[in-house]
Amino acid sequence: VRFTRQFLLFSFCRFAPMAARFLWRAQAKLGVAATALVTGGGAAAIATSDDPATTLKVCTTVPLRLVRDSVTAASIAFDYEYSLFGLPEGSDERAKVKHEVHLRSACKLRELCFRNGGIYIKLGQHIGQLEYLVPQEYVQTMRESMLNRCPVSSYDQVRQVVKKELGEEPDKLFSEFDPEPIASASLAQVHVARTFDGQKVAVKVQHTHMTDTAAADHATVDMIVNALHYVFPSFDYRWLIDEMSESLPKASTLVSFPFHGFESAKQELDFLVEAKNSERCIENFWKLSPHIAAYVYAPRVHWNLSTSKLLTMEYIDGAHVNDIKTIHKLGLKPKEVSTLVSQAFAEMMFKHGFVHCDPHAANLIIRPFPSGGRKILGKRKPQLVLLDHGLYKELDFSTRFNYASLWKGLVFADAKAIKENCVKLGAGEDLYPLFAGILTMRPWNRVIDPAVDHLVIKGSDSDRSELQMYASQYFPQISELLRRLPRVILLMLKTNDCLRAVNNALLQESSLETFFIVGKISSEAVIDAKKSQRRFNILAWIDVWLDELRLEARLLGMKFALWLLKFRRALTG
Numbered sequence: 001v002r003f004t005r006q007f008l009l010f011s012f013c014r015f016a017p018m019a020a021r022f023l024w025r026a027q028a029k030l031g032v033a034a035t036a037l038v039t040g041g042g043a044a045a046i047a048t049s050d051d052p053a054t055t056l057k058v059c060t061t062v063p064l065r066l067v068r069d070s071v072t073a074a075s076i077a078f079d080y081e082y083s084l085f086g087l088p089e090g091s092d093e094r095a096k097v098k099h100e101v102h103l104r105s106a107c108k109l110r111e112l113c114f115r116n117g118g119i120y121i122k123l124g125q126h127i128g129q130l131e132y133l134v135p136q137e138y139v140q141t142m143r144e145s146m147l148n149r150c151p152v153s154s155y156d157q158v159r160q161v162v163k164k165e166l167g168e169e170p171d172k173l174f175s176e177f178d179p180e181p182i183a184s185a186s187l188a189q190v191h192v193a194r195t196f197d198g199q200k201v202a203v204k205v206q207h208t209h210m211t212d213t214a215a216a217d218h219a220t221v222d223m224i225v226n227a228l229h230y231v232f233p234s235f236d237y238r239w240l241i242d243e244m245s246e247s248l249p250k251a252s253t254l255v256s257f258p259f260h261g262f263e264s265a266k267q268e269l270d271f272l273v274e275a276k277n278s279e280r281c282i283e284n285f286w287k288l289s290p291h292i293a294a295y296v297y298a299p300r301v302h303w304n305l306s307t308s309k310l311l312t313m314e315y316i317d318g319a320h321v322n323d324i325k326t327i328h329k330l331g332l333k334p335k336e337v338s339t340l341v342s343q344a345f346a347e348m349m350f351k352h353g354f355v356h357c358d359p360h361a362a363n364l365i366i367r368p369f370p371s372g373g374r375k376i377l378g379k380r381k382p383q384l385v386l387l388d389h390g391l392y393k394e395l396d397f398s399t400r401f402n403y404a405s406l407w408k409g410l411v412f413a414d415a416k417a418i419k420e421n422c423v424k425l426g427a428g429e430d431l432y433p434l435f436a437g438i439l440t441m442r443p444w445n446r447v448i449d450p451a452v453d454h455l456v457i458k459g460s461d462s463d464r465s466e467l468q469m470y471a472s473q474y475f476p477q478i479s480e481l482l483r484r485l486p487r488v489i490l491l492m493l494k495t496n497d498c499l500r501a502v503n504n505a506l507l508q509e510s511s512l513e514t515f516f517i518v519g520k521i522s523s524e525a526v527i528d529a530k531k532s533q534r535r536f537n538i539l540a541w542i543d544v545w546l547d548e549l550r551l552e553a554r555l556l557g558m559k560f561a562l563w564l565l566k567f568r569r570a571l572t573g
Contacts, residue, residue, distance in 0.1 A: 065116050065217060065220060066220050068112060068115060068116060069112065069116075069220055069221065069224050070224065072108050072109065072112045073224045073227075075108060076105040076108055076109070079101050079104060079105060080101055080105070083097050083098075083100070083101045084097060084098060084101065099137065102135045102136075102137035102138065103137045103141070105137075105138075106135075106137045106138040106140075106141035106142070107141060109124070109127075109138070109141075109142075110124060110141055110142060110145055110146075113146070116217070117151050117186075118186070118207075118217055119186070119217050119218060119221075120217065120221075121146060121150055121151065121186035122186045122187070123221065124142045124145075124146045125142065125146045125186060126494070127139065127142045128141075128142030128143035128146055129143075129360065129494060129497050129498055129501070130497065150184045150185050150186055150189075151184065151186070151207060152181060152184045152189060153184075153189060153205070153207050153208060155179040155180075157207075157208050158170075158179075158189075158191065158205050160208065161205050161206065161208060161309060161310060162203075162205065162310060164309075165307040165308075165309050165310045166305065166307065166310065170193070173305065174193040174194060174195060174196070174201075174203075175194050175195065175196045175198075176193055176194040177191060177193040177194075177203070178191050178192045178193065179191070182202075183362070185362075185388075187206065187207060187390075188204050188205060188206045188207060189204070189205055189207065190202050190203065190204050190205075191203045191205065192315060193312075195302070195305075199314070200314075200315040201302060201305075201312050201313060201314060201315050202299065202312070202313050202314070202315045202316075203305075203310065203311070203312050203313075204271065204310070204311040204312075204313070205309070205310055206271070206309040206310065225238055226238060238479075238483055270308045271306060271307065271308055271309060271310060271311035271390075272306065272307065272308050272311075273390070274311060274388075274389045274390040275301040275303070275306055275311060275313075275389070277389040277390070277392045278298040278299070278301065278386070278389040279298070279301070280354060281298060281348075281352075281354065281356065281386065281389060281392070282296065282297070282298050284348070284352040284354055285344075285347070285352075288347070288351050288352055289347040289351060289352070292340070292343055292344065292347065294369075294383075295340055295344075295369065295381070295382070295383050295384060296340075296344050296383070296384050296386065297316075297383055297384065297385045297386070298385070298386050298387075298389065299313040299314040299315070299316050299385070299387070300313065300314040301313055301314075302314075316365055316367065316385050316387075317367065318330075318365040318366055318367035318385055319365065319366050319367070320361050320362060320364070320365065320366075321337065321341065321361050321364035321365070321366055321384075321502050321505070321506070322361040322502065322505035322506070324505070324506065327366055327382075330366070330367065330368055330380070331368060331380045332366060332368060332380055332381075332382045333382075334506040334507065335506070335507065335513075336381070336382055337366050337382045337384075337506055338502075338503050338506040338507055338513075338514065339513055339514075339517065340382055340384050341359075341364065341384060341499065341502055341503070341506075342499070342503065342513075342514045342517045342518065343517050343521070344384055345359060345495070345499055346517055346518050346521040346522065347521060349395070349400075349403065349404075349492070349495075350400065350403070350404040350407070350521050350522045350524075350525035351521065351524075351525050351528070353394060353395040353396070353397070353400045354392060354393075354394050354395075355392060355393050355394075355395065355491075355492070355495060356386055356389065356391070356392060356495075357391045357392060357393050357491045357492075357494060357495050358388055358390070358391045358495075358498070359386075359495060359498045359499055359502065360498045360501070360502075361501070361502060361505065362387075362388075363386065363387045363388040364384065364385070364386065364387070364502065365384075365385035365387060366382050366383070366384060366385070367382070367383050367385060368380040368381070368382065368383065369381040369382065369383045370383065391491075393488055393491045393492075395488060397529070399425070399486075399488060399489075400525070400529075401525075401526065401529045402421045402424045402425050403421075403425065403489075403492065404522040404523075404525040404526050404529070405417060405420075405421045405522070405526050406418065406421035406422060406425065406436075406439075407439075407518055407519070407522040408519060408522040408523045408526055409421060410436060410439065410440055410447065410455065411455070411515050411516075411518055411519030411522070412519060412554060413447070413448050413449060413450050413454055415448045418432070418436050418447065418448070419432050422435045422436060425485070425486070425489055426484055426485045426486050426489065427481060427484065427485065428484060431477060431480065431481045431484070433447070434474060434477055434478065434481050435481060435485075437470070438478070438481070438493065439493070439496060440455050441500070442454070442455055443470060452512070453512055455515050456512060456515070519554075523554075527548055
């Protein structure tokens with residue numbers, strides 16, 4: 001019986017890749033056949049639709065993408081099963097073959113994302129940010145290609161959007177309009193223009209192809225991932241779909257989709273929401289964090305030239321936050337830039353409860369503070385300019401309080417507080433050490449180490465190897481944890497990953513000062529929250545006052561420990 005099972009499995013794995021390659025070559029014919037299967041329902045949907053052209057596009061495009069998805073997913077899954085079959089766990093040969101399969105599969109997934117476009121590009125970009133949660137081969141492949149090869153709409157398509165949204169051609173609305181975009185992302189592209197009163201502006205134009213099939217594409221990816229998990233239980237990336245869905249635009253309309261009467265939400269970008277988010281973000285800084293409000297900025301919106309699919313903003317010159325060379329040319333210090341970024345996002349997460357959840361390098365611009373004032377040795381103060389305000393998340397009071405309390409516990413190595421708040425945020429009694437490890441990228445014994453630099457990752461090969469080993473070893477538990485956590489916490493994890501990447505680019509390692517800032521602001525947020533909840537209770541006020549004294553003592557001790565550590569490092573070179 002054992003021999004028969006092994007023979008069947010071997011046969012299945014041996015011929016499946018060839019079948020997958022055959023299917024890939026035949027996908028156009030399969031797409032036509034799949035489209036034919038839904039012709040009856042599609043014709044009915046087109047006939048009764050308010051937007052026949054869009055519905056026709058859905059009916060003809062989605063089946064082709066479904067075939068591509070299925071073939072690519074099958075090819076990847078069978079490659080793993082076939083290539084790793086019979087290789088002992090932990091052997092050098094298995095590790096080598098697994099690395100090669102990771103690379104092949106990452107390339108297949110990358111090409112699928114580019115062929116399908118739209119939210120598939122967004123998916124690829126998201127995978128590129130999940131360092132230590134997915135294999136490094138996938139992260140590197142997606143990170144190297146997804147930001148540089150995003151789809152670009154033609155100028156004719158851009159003109160059509162501008163005319164449809166604002167009623168006139170670009171040359172009637174702007175004195176200058178560059179037909180070549182300066183940047184293109186998965187959902188939109190940006191053109192430089194100049195208004196008739198001489199103001200230089202950036203015009204963000206939504207890709208015309210983006211929203212037509214977004215909901216159906218999301219449902220298709222969801223179905224493929226769930227099917228793969230059903231066939232191969234160890235392949236569990238269902239949490240990624242939940243996390244990605246939070247990154248997509250909110251549903252605003254419904255479109256009929258002709259599969260068994262299925263009504264699918266049509267995801268539609270609304271740039272007016274993005275514009276309002278940018279204004280609310282800056283208002284929060286002036287209201288709740290006035291001490292750094294002048295150093296955080298968002299481009300001013302030209303409301304008379306903006307709609308749900310087109311956004312006109314003030315043009316900002318500056319350097320991307322990871323462009324160290326240009327930052328130095330501007331007379332700025334990368335260390336001060338890192339401090340400002342950490343401080344701004346800590347204020348958003350722990351005090352404002354309204355968080356920019358897509359802080360990758362392309363969305364963070366650094367420029368000298370506009371006053372022109374210089375510091376000692378000719379260095380200037382930096383100002384952080386936040387771009388792309390489409391993805392924000394609002395934390396309710398309870399979530400914000402628990403999240404701030406958790407980070408306070410992490411920075412000060414308080415095991416009891418870490419467990420208590422991990423459980424409150426949904427990690428459970430069994431997986432709270434893993435949750436703490438994912439947040440800090442440190443093993444549990446380091447998380448609770450009382451040393452002042454216990455959370456610092458030096459970026460060395462040994463550190464990276466250790467993290468990769470833990471990710472591989474505990475992958476099933478990580479998948480379960482990520483499925484268990486609320487979606488808002490998944491977005492906080494994504495934001496945390498982006499900020500870690502930015503900090504590493506600026507300093508080449510995680511910084512002691514960064515954790516000092518996080519510890520200070522999260523602790524202040526916890527104390528402020530306690531004050532707001534215990535306004536008239538004298539005993540509670542005494543308790544809060546004692547908390548403040550303990551915090552000051554801890555921060556003073558931490559500052560002294562940091563100084564000693566720097567002094568030792570300076571002595572040892």
